[in-house]
Amino acid sequence: MQALWDCLPTDVLIMIFTFLPRRERLACSMVCMSWKAALNTPSLWKHMLVIVDKDLMNDPSTILFTREYHKFIKSLELGWSRPYVPIRWLSTKVSDVVKRTTRYFIILTENFVQxxxxxxxxxxxxxxxxxxxxxxxxxxxxxxxxxxxxxxxxMLNKCDFVRFIMSCMNCGTRVSHLDIRNSYYNSNDEIDSVQVINCIEHMKGLRLMKVDYSIFRREVTHVLSSGNNIQLRIVEIHIHNGDLTPIRNDDWKEISDQLSGLKVALYFNNMLDIEGVISVLQRSIPLQTFYLTTAKSWHNYSPNSCYEMFRVLAMLYRNTLGIRMRVKHRCRVV
Structure with missing residues (x-):
């Protein structure tokens, strides 16, 4: 049996290892030289998901395989397992969380992981x-x-959010996809507009942006009006009930003139007021996608209000628009 395992082609071993969790892969690397050589494959370690309160607190293998295979890590995802539930042990283990998490990032930094x-x-x-x-x-x-x-x-506090964005500016011209939806937990507080504007303006290679309407209305419109992000092709704007202050049509026209190839996708989430949705729509929006989900109860619902919304959409965007509307957990494509 041992001889058969030794004779397995490297490609077959790699395929088998893709089905194993990282901890088991690390154990397999200690079996024999052929298995260790097969595990020395970039595709097995390209994406790294690190759950702080699990992988760094309860699993020492995370540190071990990061040291061993750091040169293959190209995608990193960081989070907590249950962020919205109070972690009872956290108050007694704050020092351990800090120590192990900082050690992990020191390893990444010292090995110049890119x-x-x-x-x-x-x-x-x-x-x-x-x-x-x-x-x-x-x-x-x-x-x-x-x-x-x-x-x-x-869901960072706004100071940390701005600090992280600014820390990425060494590669700002290379960033092509930016997603800052629900990025800090008090969206009603205005973040430092000057710093955010400077950071986004520096991202001259940006092609796709996903952003909340509150940030787009207050900060991003000024950036796009400057015309610095000439490669930007798609902006996904996510609008939540309660923030339906319209952007002036002249501001949209200026953005369209500066970025002729730009397409906009509007995502209205859990809407209660159709009249508010209609107020956001402006003639000069280069709208390509319109997506609407409603809450279980609409405040100002009437057949006439729905008719008026579709009339406005058809009048303004009939040549460019795809419409998707979800009502009472059902989806219709119009």
Missing amino acids: LHSLKMHCWNDLSRFRKIVYHIALFLKAQTSLANLCFYNA
Whole structure:
């Protein structure tokens, strides 16, 4: 049996290892030289998902295989397992969390790990972890090849969010995909407009942006009006009930004139007021996608209001638009 395992082609071993969790792969690397050589394959370690309160607190293999295979890591995803549930042990283990998380980022920084993609989600307030924030920012400053930057549902406080964005500016011209939806937990607070504008303006290779309407209305419109992001092709704007202040048609026209190839996707989530949806629509929006989900009860629902919404959409965007509408958990494509 041992001889048969020794005779397995490397490609077959690699395929088998893709079905194993990282901890088991690390154990397999200690079986024999042929298995260790097969595990020395970039595709097995290209994407790294690290759940802080599981992988760094309860699994020492995370540190071990990061040291062993760091040169293959190109995509890193960071988060917590249950961020919205109070972690009862956290108050007694804050020092352990800080120590192990900072050690992990020191390993990445010292080995000059260069990422193509970074995703941070479900972090919430890091005010108790200032040392972690410092080492994450230090690691981001060393990046020169980041193309995909995602803070979707990061739920950071606004100071940490701005600090992380600014730390990525060494690779700003290379960033082609930016997702900052729900990136900080109090979206009603205005973040530092000047810093955010400067960062997004520096991303001259940006082609896709996903952003909340509140940030787009307050900060991003000024950036796009300048015309610096000439390669930008798609902007996904996610609108939540309660923030339906319209952007002036003249501002949309200026953006369209500066970025002639730009297409906009509007995602209205859990809407209660159709009249508010209609108020956001402006003639000069280069709208390509319109997506609407409604809450279980509409405040101003009437057949006439729905008719008026579709009339406005057909009048303004009939040549470019695909419409998807979800009502009472059913989906219709119009």
